[in-house]
Amino acid sequence: MKYTLPVLALLVALLFAASLLIGPAGLGLGESLHALITGQGGPVVLVMQEIRLPRAILGLLAGAAFGLAGAAMQGYLRNPLAEPGLIGVSSAAALGAVLSLQTGLAAAFALALPLSALAGAGLSVLLILLLAGPRGGALALILAGIAISALAAALTSLALNLSSNPFAAMEIVYWMMGSLADRSMTHVWLAAPFIALGLAALLSIGRGLDALTLGEDAAQSMGINMARLRWTLILGTAAAIGASVAVAGAVGFVGLVVPHILRPLVAARPSHLLPAAALGGAAMLLAADIATRLIAPDQDLKLGVLTAIVGAPFFLHLIWRMRRVEA
């Protein structure tokens, strides 16, 4: 469908605006827009420019990262269950972020936070590709993912429990479930360059993934450099997911649900699915973040709670369908 991308872009724009306009302070529509654009209007300016704007930008970027990374991994592994959260990439990124915070590295050098999350994410993608093999059999992939997730989550909890800071242990939920509450422009500047690089890298492999649908040999004979494709995927995923998790925590299931819904609309062509999944992911995360503010404005409900409630049934549905295909 040729309208898929414009419709998704419009949806993202609407949700971005809604994210700016909805919040516990209950500001008027005109007053908040005026403050955001002109910078005039006292405390409203502070709320719009320093609290809501970074939150909306991070929702957009992290959502795009999760959606696109899911679609790209599914295309490369030719397996609809590959998703950064399910196969442990997000948990490994969270581990990297937590280690940089707890060792004091992030306090000494701000970029250490996204960089070490990136390293965690990159290592886990490498490990997954190694364990699940180039063909990415469903069972091997999911089992390797479960093991990596469990290990990374356990080490994250360990690091937070051993922290000298009494609040750190309370943050285990945040790193596992993710939240965009009270992020600032500092976080946007830290994460946005890496996410943008990662998104660009992942969008560039669309043609290669198209060729790969015919099988590896066919793709190679069509002039696709498989090693290069694999490294672009690994580094792109690491940058996009690493930086997103470093500032928003590990939000699961976006990369599973979004490509699954959009695949029929783009005739299952990876090169068309990638940009659609990026937009769809942004829309889903922005919507989930708006929902957390509507459902419990004063409670900081975690983002991953909502995405998992929507996403886990999808996951079960996919497993059910695959079981029938394999049987």
Added chain:
Amino acid sequence: MRRGALTALALGVALPAAAEPPARVVSMNLCTDQIALMLAAPGQLISVSRLAVDPLSSSMAAEAAAYPPNRGQAEQIFLMKPDLVLASTYSSISSVALLRDLGVTVVQVEPVNALSQVEAQILTIGQALGRETQAEALAAEFREGLKGLTWQGELATAAMYYPNGYTSGAGSLADDVLRTAGFHNIGAELGLTGGGTLPLERLVMAQPDVIVTSTPYPGGSRSEELLNHPALAELRQEAGLATTTDADWVCGTPHILRALRSMRDAREALE
């Protein structure tokens, strides 16, 4: 004679404690630690909770350092062979129940939620320790100290803002300190009772005259990172004053007067 015995029965367990002061006392709560440190006879207190030596939580960290710390668990405390254990009603229910099953006398006190409850707390612990005279003297000293610190003029606004956006609402000790020192508490005005989270944007919109934040702990945490948020930094600049809480704010002990005095100074500085 018979009548006396009946009275003793009616008084129950309190009588033997009053007759003979406990010789080995263990405190397992930060707040009972500090009152016991002020009241106990030399050698009577044999252990305090491990929080008592943390200068960020305890006003008497230096004094407490002389005592072996306990982690509030029944096994460790039982092995200290205490005659009396001081605990809070918020102490671990299972540890307290286990100690009582093992025949240890445990006195639990309610947490103090208002300045008016401090004296009673001191007297309760003094009675349990058999140090009534010292307790009455300390309570009288507190009463005198409190007298001079109540603000009579117009109220300004203040907000408590802790990690994770936590704030103190109505019915909390911090709320009472703010009110006595001459402030409306924003947390209470926004409808919070006890404690709860205050979203940063609502704090920004409320524009308090004074913002009271906590002293950060070592080691990083996302919860405390909120206290470095640029919006909060700007709000602090716009506010007349920004102060920080410390160990003196934690417990309803005579040290709360130091917290009250610092807020009173802040209120006077706004005039």
